[in-house]
Amino acid sequence: MKTPLWQDIPWESVKGIAPTYRARVDKSQWRDVFLQCREATGRLIALWATDARPEQAEFMVHAVLLFADHWLWISYGMDETNPNYPDVSDIFPAAIRRQRAIYDLLGASSGASDTRPWLRHGAWLAREFPLRRDFTVSAATPGGHEESYAFVRVKGDGIHEMGVGPVHAGTIEPGHFRLAIVGDEIMRLEERLAYAHKGVEKRFESLGLIEGARLAGRMCADSTVAYTWAYAMAVEAMSGCVVPARAEWLRGLLLERERIANHLGNIGALSNDGGLAFGQTQFSLLKERWIQTHQRLWGHRYLMDAIVPGGVAHDLTHQDRAQMEHECNDLEQAVRILQDILADHAGLQERFLGIGCLTAARIEALGGVGLAARASGLARDIRTEFPSPPYDTLAPRIATRRQGDVAARVALRFDEISESLRLMRHILADLPEGPLISAPPMATGKQGLGCVEGWRGEVFVAIERAAPDGLHHVHIHDPSWQNWPLLEQAVIGNLVPDFPLINTSFNLAYSGHDL
Amino acid sequence: MHKLIRRLIATGIVTIPRSVPERFAQDAYESSRALLRQLGRALAVRHVDAGSCNGCELEIHAVNNPYYNLEGLGIHFVASPRHADILMVTGPVSRHMVPALLMTYEALADPKRVLALGDCAMGRGIFHANYATVGRVDAVIPVDITIAGCPPPPAAIIEAFLALIGTSALA
Incomplete structure (x- = not known):
């Protein structure tokens, strides 16, 4: 066992993602661990x-940080x-x-300079705190009004503000974007989210640990496999339950199918936003056929509830596997033809290239x-x-692209479809x-972690319970928390009509983020 | 360009009425005629996500794919509530979306109809009413028709539209 930093801190090993160490830290250690993580080019997973x-x-504040060869879970009382704790936003924005x-x-306050609310708009009062155990505001209590929010104002000649949302022109999730523009050029974007805040962490408290998997699977429907897997991983870690190998492999199959389904849908949406409706019809048709297989084999078009704590809910027959190999071949061939057509389409490439750029350093x-x-x-992939x-x-082969523009995010999706198909074939061939499913997990441990690389990024779940029969707390974290701020940076200097295209190229979660 | 055209021809027409039961194709035909009689034009739908998990939205996208081709029945989604006959609401109605939902509802011209899509919108989803969630659409605005499912499959969405048109509920 490789000992983590700070020999004087009594680290204990935590199950879920190996190797993870947990400890209570004091005020100065709290910042120290963050600083060391930054030094070691690690990253903040959840807070x-x-x-x-x-x-x-x-009250406790918790952080999970990723280092090169281990994870740390630190808690500060x-x-x-x-209740207050040291601000770390200068270390990790x-x-x-x-x-x-x-x-x-x-x-609990951090003392950071930005004290504007983020998840609270006005559904509950500023002096009420839903995650406190003595919080009593029920559904029957009249909801508050929409409180005014201090957007950062950009001043200067010819600058004006444009607000978009929460109700958008198309069928998308609710969120508000405030753009400061000069003519057609974006000077600044400020996001305001949490329109879909549903009180999920509170809701988890009233569900049993096994039941909670259904809720985890409905945090963000397009990533339901990633969420239920991460949740199941945390529950299994708490119970010390060993998941059968066949179930683990079938979970991998489900996750790669989910990745492909979303990439197909997203490439279609991006061609549509780029002015080539042909791409939308073709890719939406491929996606439709793909998810009809989900309905046939798993009873759900988006694979909800296919993963359960302890294992998976459905098996595959030899015939299913043979059919799926054909399906993979057909899809691969169709995608190759379409990729070629998209690459040849000068008008579309003109829209994709060089917009919404982000450097690796940023x-x-x-x-x-x-x-x-x-x-x-940046080859970040759990x-x-x-x-x-x-x-x-x-042993997945991770694809990366260097340009960081919309074209790179499109190209990466194509790369990932090929790699996911390769992984699927490997799973189908060597399925143990x-x-x-193992016996229903009896969660007797006091904590568990789960983390899965969904198609958007790493979905993280932490479950903690003080006593075996006590109230448990589930924290569920979408990678969009880290990536929404990227969008604000990526649009600077771009044209307003390119904003939807850049936004779609990230395709971040609202519901998953809003909790 | 020749590759694109070749692909279009190779794909052909994939919309389902060819492969679904006779009744469905018949209903669709009747509905288009009923729409023309009642409205004299296509039916316009405005969607509002009131805190959905995005599952219902995925199926709304799906009904517009070439396989289901909802627009082929004369039903299409519009960007402005001012152009809409029907408001389609998804999600258990997060309290933060209540003002926007009410404003959108008010913006629809009369006569208007409200369609609550999915278990959450009907008050039977997994997100119960709590400090942040109202729990159902009809607690905020009147609802005319509901579609169950988590999320409701495209065929159920299409059938609900056909039923709505068939009963002359739009008049």
């Missing part, structure tokens, strides 16, 4: 807070009358919105993850950095025999 009363008479969210939900500074990071040359079964055997 959240919980109410540890009445067992401990304190806060005074129950005046991704902490800015998380710290604001922690205040909205739990009332993404590194902002802590970006997943597909957006890989499109700028499947290779910390491979859990079946990825330890499958054995049971699909």
Whole structure:
């Protein structure tokens, strides 16, 4: 066992993602660990807070940080009358919105300069904190009004503001974008999210650990496999349950199918935004056929509830596997033809090339993850950095692109479709025999972690419980928390009509982020 | 360009009425005629996501793909509520979306109809009413028709539209 930093801190090993060490830290250590992580070019995975009363008479703030060869989970205990903790947003900018969210939900303050609410608009009052155990506001309490929000104003000659959303022109999720523009050029973008805030962390408290998997699968429908897998991983870690090999491999198959389905849909949407409706009809048809297979084999077009704590809900017959190999071949061939057509289309490439650019250095500074990071040359992918079964055997080849523009994010999606098809074929060929599910997990442990590389990036879940029969807290984290700030940077200097295209090229989650 | 045209020809027409039961094709035909009688034009739908998990939105995208081709029945989605006959709402209605939902509803010209899409919108999804969520669409605006499912499959969405048109509920 490789010992992590700070020999004087009593680290304990945590199950879920190996190797992870956990410890309580004091005020100065809290910042120290973040600084060391930054030094070691690690990254912030998640930052959240919980109410540890009445067992401990304190609130806790938690962070999970990724280093090159291990993870650290640090917790800092806060005074129950005046909970506060040291600001770390100067070290990891991704902490800015998380710290604001922690205040909205739990009332613990970081002392950072931006004290505007992030998750709270007005559905509950500023002095009420939903994640505190003594929070009593129910559905019957009249909701608040939409409070005014202090957007950052850009001043100067010829600058004007344009607001878009939360209701958009197309069928997309709710969010507000405030653009400061000169003529057609974007000077600044400020996002305002949380229109889809549904009180998910509170809702988890009223569901059993096994039931909670259904809720996790409905955080963000396009990533339901990634979410349920990460959630199941955390529950299994708490119970010490060993997932059968066949189930692990089938989970990998589901995750790669989900990745392909989303990439197909997204490439179609991007060609449409770029003015080539042909791409939309072709790719939406490929996606439709792909998800009809989901309906046939797993009983759900988007694979909801296919993964359950302990294993998977459905098996594949030899015939299913043979058919799926054909399906993979057909898809590969169709995608190759379409990729060729898209590459030849000068008008479309003109729209894609050189817009919405982000350099690797900028993404590194902002802590970006997943597909957006890989499109700028940062090989961030949990499947290779910390491979859990079946990825330890499958050895995925991670594609990266260097340009960091819309074209690179499109090209990367094509690369990832090919690689996911290769992984699927490997799984279909070498699927281990054995049971699909182990005995229902009895979660007796006090904590568990789960992390899965979904198609957008790393989906993370932490579950903690003070006593075996006590209330548990689930924290669920979408990679969009890290990547929404990237979009604000990527649009600067671009034209307003290119904004939808750049936005679609990131295709970030609203519901998953808004909790 | 020749590759694109070759691909178009190779794909052909894929829309389902060829492969679904006779009844469905018949209904679709009747509905288009009923629409013409009642409205004299295509039916316009405005969608609002009131805190959905995005599952229902995926299926709204799907009904517009060439396989289901909802627009081929004379039903299309519009950008402005001012152009819409029907408001389609998804999600359990997060409280943060209530003002925007009400404004969109008000912006539709009369006569208007509201369609609540999916289990959450009907008040039977996994997100219960709580401090952040109203819990169902009809607690905020009147609902005329509901479609169950998590999310409702495209065929169910199309059938609900056909039923709505068939009962002359638009008059």
